[in-house]
Amino acid sequence: MTDFRGAWSEDEVATFLQEATIPVRIATHRPDGSLWVVTLWYRYRDGALECATGANADVVRFLRNDPTVAFDISTNDIPYRGIRGNGTVELSSDSEKEVLRDLIERYLGGTDSSLARRLLDDDRDEVRIRLEPRTVYSWDYSERMGTDSSEKSE
Template sequence: MKISSKSQWDESEIRRFLNNATIPMRLSFMNKNGEPMICSLWFKFIDDSLWSASHQNAYVVNQLKNNSKVSFEISTNEYPYKGVRGKAEVELSKLNADNVLAQLIEKYLDEKNSKLASWLMSRADSEYVLKIRPSIINSWDFSGRMEA
């Protein structure tokens, strides 16, 4: 994993943040018309990649088939603001979609949403796995300036 020289955190701090973050990732990409787009996706950080899943008919999947270069951001929504962002390449696959989807459901849904979890898993054969391989990552942390 290549860390920007301007990153506030070192590699171990970035890994810790990505492993513990339960906020969705914002993924930015260019659509077929060359217009910038952004969407939020659940993710799991495994083996230096961000793993996600999306339905085969999802807009983001159809656009990524044409251009696999993306930017991403995972950041807190409450102060003190901190997070990571970077540039990456996405690999789309249908392999192990049920396993990736199950991991995402376990991470993001609690037992109150078992109906949603069941519905999502019932469509697992229609899911694509998005393996997002960062080429560079940068972090920021405004904790020092935003302490109460």
């Protein structure tokens, strides 16, 4: 069960996550105990964040070693707002590239670009990363910055 804290209700957090096309920043531990941050595209499904990455990516190895993470999804432009928190991840195959294809549609608007074709290449093995949040803390500085939070800034 996720503990929601901060400026937004659980429904407001869900709306932000469904509407914002800001990548998630995930912090994990490397096997030597040092920290590692990676930025990935995500989709929000059933209370979890889902990402996809190449099966040979360093972050996959790190997450297999230690599935606990911290994360951040926040705007880079005024008004600053977003969420951060911690949780655990589950890794599974995305052999049909279902998650990846959905992420490409979400962030690139289609699969016609050279980047999309490279990512969807049959020879590329994909892994689905499902991040189950334990704690989510939201903030919204729209009022403080004199901007209505309904004005989407991404």
